[in-house]
Amino acid sequence: MPTDRSKSNVLPHSQSAPNSMQLRRVAVTNLKPAPYNPRVDLVPGHPTFEKLRRSIETFGSVEPIVWNCRNGHVVGGHQRLSVLKHLRRSHVxxxxxxxxxxxxxxxxxxxxxxxxxxxxxxxxxxLKDLTADPSLDLGLTGFDGTEIDHVLANVAITAGLANDDAAFDVAANLQTSKPAITKPGELIVLGDHRLLCADCTVAADVDRLMDGQRAVLFATDPPYLVDYDGTNHPGTKPGKHKTNSPGTNGVIMSRAALPSMRVAHASKLRSRPTKNKDWSGTYGVTWDDADANTDLYDKFIAVAVEHAIAPNAAWYCWHASRRQAMLEAAWIKHGAFVHCQIIWAKNRPVLTRTWYAWQHEPCLMGWLQGNKPPRTQRDVLSTVWHIDTIPNGEQRPDHPTPKPLEVFETPMKQHTRVGDVCYEPFAGSGTQIIAAEKLARRCFALEISPHYCDVIVRRWIHAVGPAKAPRDLVTRYAVQAQGATVKATGKKAVSA
Incomplete structure (x- = not known):
């Protein structure tokens, strides 16, 4: 005996055949538009709305609305429902x-x-909500991985960065961090990113940072192990020397301030005459020292392999040309395969005392032997990257090797998807964190200098906007900048 389909019960999903289609006539008032529905709502007068209205008035509602009986949500047919309500239809x-x-x-x-x-x-x-569930087959949505990544990245670029990163003055903010706000060993959560003020050669510190996760991208701009006090190039004009005065040009820290960290440069902070550019005051405590040996590279790579990166992570390492052999030896020692060298071709040279003015920087690219990383972007790029240097007076004018966001964005686009983790053992002023924020990736970073950690936090707050940053973080790191103090208008911070 046939049943009245308007009163029939719907079979549980587990009892329904995969290809069965159950029709039911329901009151329009019982249909709930799904709050997450990503289609733009239609209104009378919209061309698509009017086309649907004419079609329904002429042929009737020939394409049924899809309705979820569990919660009353309309799954498909929101635009048709809008037209039916406009036409005052009672049932459908x-x-x-x-x-x-x-x-x-x-x-x-x-x-x-x-x-x-x-x-x-x-x-x-x-899409972000669905990608968080690994059990779902996103191919069923009709979007492939590249399309999903493109949508999320575009939204992140337009909505994720509230302010232009180039407008943030790193040098000025570094000078305001006296004394440093960040404490050695402090873990700071910056949205989806993690920043630990610690030593990347200490396994326990890296374990704490990663919190059981593994990065799919190992891109970094480590110390070049060169003299930044200028003493490796003697002055050529006697009597026209400048003197390095620790503590007057930048941020200088005592060895006692970082008892668990290597402070290679601190031993060289003494007055030495030279007419060359002196970066030592700007750096303060850093790893950069021409007297250092391969120990630093060996240790940070070993710890990364064992505690931070996935076996198939892509490796990118910027370096000084004079240190390339040392870097390659460290890679090979820890099982890495040097696939190619990338050259960043700058739009203008850097003025140095070398015979030819340097206008490029090299970067090794590779991976662990037998573990080729994924390619998430179809475009095949050249090994020469033509990227403009940071303009004079903008971003890190007191740093000899500043990197624009693009040098980190490119590897992220090539090897990662939205939400993937990137590992940065030498955060510096936080360029890779900002690149990750822009592309909706996650950057887990270490920085040994509390002063640079201060800069990173302020730079991130500037990028996302104070309203989107944790309120207590904005308050704690607020500084007087360009005549206006950053206001504490954000949300409450999540404890790390």
Whole structure:
């Protein structure tokens, strides 16, 4: 005996055949638009709305709305529902599904894939939510991995960075960090990123930073192990020397301030006459020292392999040309394969005392033997990257090897997807953290200098905007900058 389909019960999902379609007539008032639906809402007068209205008035509602009986959500047909409400229809035929919320969202994307206009913000939030569940087959949505990455990255670029990073003055902020706010050993959570003021050659510190996770990108700009006090190039004009006065040009820290950290440069902080550019005061406590041996490179790579990076992580390491042999030896020792060398071709040379003015920087690219990293971008790039240097007076004018965001963005685009972890053992002023924020990746970073950690925190707050940053973090690191103090208007911080 046939039953009245308007009163029939819907079979549980587990009892329904995969190919079965159950129709039911329900009141329009019982249909709840899904709050996450990424399509733009239609209103009368919109061209698509008017086309649908004319079609329904002429042919009726020939394509049923998809309705989830578990929660009353409309899964597919939001635009048709808007038109039906406008036409004051009381009841409508629906295709009934019985799905949990993740499956419902996946079906929603699949049904919405072909027609209509996207609300990019809602689409990105929905995709981000679904990518967090590894059990879901995102291919069912109609989006492939590259398309998902593109949507999320575009939204991150337009919404994630509230302010232009180039407008942040690293040198000025470094000078304000006296004394440092960040304490040695402190772990700071910056949105999706983690920053630890510690030593990247200490396994326990790296374990604490990574918190059981492994990075798929190992890109870094480590110390070049060169003399930044200028004494490796003697002055040529007697009587026209300058004297390095520790503590007057930048941030100088005592060895006691970092008892567990190697302070290679501190032993050289003494007055020495030279007419060459002196970077030592700007750096204060750093790893950079021409007297250092391969010990630093050996240790930070060993700890990264054992405690921070995935076996198939992509490796990128910027270096000084004179240290290339040392770096290659360290890579080979720890099982890495040097695949190629990348050259950053700058738009202008750096003035030095060398015979030819340097206008490039090299970077080794590779991976652990037998563990080729994934390629997440279809474009095949050249080994020569033509990227403009940071303009005079902008970003790190007192640093001899400043890096623009692009040198870290490119590897992220080549090897990672949204939400992937990138490991940075030498954070410096936080360039890779900002690049990760821009592309919706996660950067887990260490920086040995509390003063540079202060700069990183302020730079991140500037990038995302104080309103999106934890309120207590904004308050703690607030400084007078460009005539206005950063206001504490953000949300409460999550304890690390």
């Amino acid at each position: 035929d629906v295709v009934v599904v019985d799905l949990d919320l993740p499956a419902e969202k996946t079906l929603n994307l699949a049904l919405n894939r072909i027609v209509g206009e996207w609300d990019e913000g809602k689409l990105a939030e929905l």
